[in-house]
Amino acid sequence: MEIKGQLAIVTGAGRGIGEAVGKRLAAMGATVLLAARDLTQLQRVQHEIQAAGGSAEAAQLDLQDEQSIANLAAAIENRHGRCDILVNNAAVGSSGKPLFEMSPAEWDQLMATNLRGPYLMIRALAPMMIAAKSGHIVNISSLAGHNPLPNGAAYSASKWGLNGLSYSVAEELRPHGIRVSVIAPGSVNTRFEGRGDRKDPNKKIQPDDVAHVVAMLVTQAPQSFVSEVLLRPTQKP
Numbered sequence: 584m585e586i587k588g589q590l591a592i593v594t595g596a597g598r599g600i601g602e603a604v605g606k607r608l609a610a611m612g613a614t615v616l617l618a619a620r621d622l623t624q625l626q627r628v629q630h631e632i633q634a635a636g637g638s639a640e641a642a643q644l645d646l647q648d649e650q651s652i653a654n655l656a657a658a659i660e661n662r663h664g665r666c667d668i669l670v671n672n673a674a675v676g677s678s679g680k681p682l683f684e685m686s687p688a689e690w691d692q693l694m695a696t697n698l699r700g701p702y703l704m705i706r707a708l709a710p711m712m713i714a715a716k717s718g719h720i721v722n723i724s725s726l727a728g729h730n731p732l733p734n735g736a737a738y739s740a741s742k743w744g745l746n747g748l749s750y751s752v753a754e755e756l757r758p759h760g761i762r763v764s765v766i767a768p769g770s771v772n773t774r775f776e777g778r779g780d781r782k783d784p785n786k787k788i789q790p791d792d793v794a795h796v797v798a799m800l801v802t803q804a805p806q807s808f809v810s811e812v813l814l815r816p817t818q819k820p
């Protein structure tokens with residue numbers, strides 16, 4: 584399946600996995616809307632994509648701010664009138680402490696980004712996909728959404744929640760020709776917040792490995808879709 588000419592939105596595209604996904608989709612011919620809070624980082628990625636001959640735009644987005652999401656959706660509708668691929672990638676990491684030491688404010692902030700954010704993005708953008716009777720939503724979860732994560736209970740809960748949201752929304756949207764997939768990677772070699780591990784970065788999953796899976800998912804022929812990919816490093820880092 585060809586994605587040339589499609590509009591792809593990638594949240595958290597200023598670094599890490601989102602940057603790799605944005606660059607991959609642009610290399611495949613999509614126009615990529617790179618979204619996150621730090622515009623400077625997004626513009627760097629945008630310029631690198633353009634220098635490589637791709638098409639990209641940078642848009643400031645704060646997933647914790649409902650109005651910011653509504654503004655982005657309105658801008659996409661006015662400027663492009665379409666939304667073919669949505670990659671809900673942005674998230675914040677675990678607190679690195681036991682749940683009982685986490686403040687309600689920290690909990691709220693994490694959930695607002697990791698779980699309410701993808702909900703609001705789908706709420707804002709699915710109507711355009713429904714009107715087009717096609718689209719692909721890829722939610723970046725984690726193996727922490729399948730396993731316990733000591734000192735990361737809220738993060739783990741947000742990813743378990745994202746999985747449940749994704750499987751359910753997939754059922755809601757499949758009659759409209761929209762496919763919803765989840766990618767659950769293990770440790771990826773990024774500067775993800777809350778990271779304090781001693782794992783070998785070279786053995787970790789690389790951001791490009793996740794981008795490769797996104798590319799596979801969105802090029803699947805339209806009559807079927809992959810619900811979920813659990814992505815593991817070949818050698819344990």
Ligand SMILES: NC(=O)c1ccc[n+]([C@@H]2O[C@H](COP(=O)([O-])OP(=O)(O)OC[C@H]3O[C@@H](n4cnc5c(N)ncnc54)[C@H](OP(=O)(O)O)[C@@H]3O)[C@@H](O)[C@H]2O)c1
Binds near residue numbers: 618
């Ligand atoms: N790295 C891993 O080991 C790993 C493993 C499994 C799953 N994952 C998942 O992979 C995804 C990407 O992680 P990563 O490792 O690439 O992390 P990262 O390098 O820390 O990137 C996170 C991105 O999210 C954006 N972001 C954070 N809060 C935001 C907000 N309120 N509004 C908009 N954007 C926001 C950040 O940009 P700004 O700060 O500029 O907004 C940044 O671009 C996440 O969903 C993470 O849970 C990561």
